[in-house]
Amino acid sequence: MVYNNLGTVLKDQGALDKALAAFDNAIALKADYAEAFYNRATVLQQLTRLEEALAAYAHAIELRKDYADAINNAGIVLQEMGRAGEAVDLYRRLIAVDAGSRRCLQQYGNSVAGGRAR
Numbered sequence: 001m002v003y004n005n006l007g008t009v010l011k012d013q014g015a016l017d018k019a020l021a022a023f024d025n026a027i028a029l030k031a032d033y034a035e036a037f038y039n040r041a042t043v044l045q046q047l048t049r050l051e052e053a054l055a056a057y058a059h060a061i062e063l064r065k066d067y068a069d070a071i072n073n074a075g076i077v078l079q080e081m082g083r084a085g086e087a088v089d090l091y092r093r094l095i096a097v098d099a100g101s102r103r104c105l106q107q108y109g110n111s112v113a114g115g116r117a118r
Helices: 002-012 016-029 034-046 050-063 068-080 084-097 102-112
Strands: none
Touching (some): 016 034, 050 068
16 A cells, blocks of 8 residues: 555656555555555556556556446546447446446546547
8 A cells, every 4th residue: 555655656757657656555565455456547647558548447447346437437538548438338338337426427528429538
């Protein structure tokens, strides 16, 4: 958990490479740490390493099936990669997980309409 917290601070300071290393250390110590995979993915997304970000989000979701933030962000990455159909599928899953969220419906609506959801 300490490495995950360190990574979050480093990310907030803009030290993305160091943050990524901290999240990797957190994962090395606890391979089922969904939040560390999620945080790693957010840094990779900021670095526009989208394939790696998507894989990290997928791992976080595998570890925690109802991880709404990871599902949402994976959908955004898919849209950024031009894979709107897959993004729509994830947004449908997000609605099932977090049906009361306005964000879910907005992301889904934007993706179905062909817009770029954020």
